[in-house]
């Protein structure tokens with residue numbers, strides 16, 4: 001099998017006046033702990049697109065999000081909303097990986113969401129406080145959290161907390177949302193509900209969404225594009241182009257089979273594990289069957 005170039009863009013697109021680019025990476029590479037995780041990455045995310053970032057444990061998906069946020073440096077040219085990483089400020093909403101709240105945490109959901117608006121500002125005038133309260137109520141309604149937003153967040157279920165976290169990330173009307181595994185540890189109905197919510201935010205609010213995911217199936221029907229990371233490089237394109245036996249076999253340089261079940265779910269068989277696993281969270285995914 002011919003080696004695949006580090007970067008393999010299936011459907012390269014050029015920005016046009018009507019489809020501005022929200023994220024662009026040119027020849028991007030990142031090193032952490034003395035190791036290059038990926039390099040030569042070329043990526044365009046159009047404004048208003050819903051994009052999933054996939055790949056095995058430890059391949060560097062969260063690292064990509066941190067590069068976009070500007071908290072980890074990368075080489076190459078990286079632009080986020082037309083700025084250098086870290087410069088876009090409130091224009092980005094971020095949902096970090098592995099959030100959990102202690103059951104004893106007394107802060108109410110509504111106040112937690114409000115921290116997304118004014119957590120870093122003191123002495124806000126009354127007029128702006130009213131505007132903030134209206135926006136907090138609006139996003140809580142948008143994510144369907146009104147019924148429990150006045151309860152302590154520590155007493156909300158994982159799915160309820162996830163909605164409140166999304167509300168907090170949305171409260172300042174970001175143009176771009178970076179969501180790191182928002183479906184993690186949710187049951188299947190909640191995964192479907194969260195996928196529907198994020199899809200709706202993307203379409204109705206016009207927010208560009210980049211979501212790190214381990215299972216593409218709950219979001220498959222809503223995605224515009226997929227970025228699949230492998231050791232060294234990445235492949236980007238429409239879901240049916242990227243999650244295909246030939247594409248993934250070339251990316252990983254080993255035979256990989258993509259199966260579609262009778263209910264339309266995708267199963268990837270034979271994907272190698274990344275060299276450095278750092279979590280036992282996904283232990284059940286070891287052994288070659290993934291997604």
Ligand SMILES: Nc1ncnc2c1ncn2[C@@H]1O[C@H](COP(=O)(O)OP(=O)(O)OP(=O)(O)O)[C@@H](O)[C@H]1O
Pocket residue numbers: 032033037055056057058059060061062063064276277278279
């Ligand atoms: N600050 C750091 N110093 C050293 N190594 C790091 C650092 N941050 C991340 N790594 C390593 O970089 C690799 C990529 O981590 P990252 O969290 O981006 O992977 P991931 O693809 O999101 O994984 P998962 O699917 O398990 O969440 C891992 O091997 C991790 O241990």
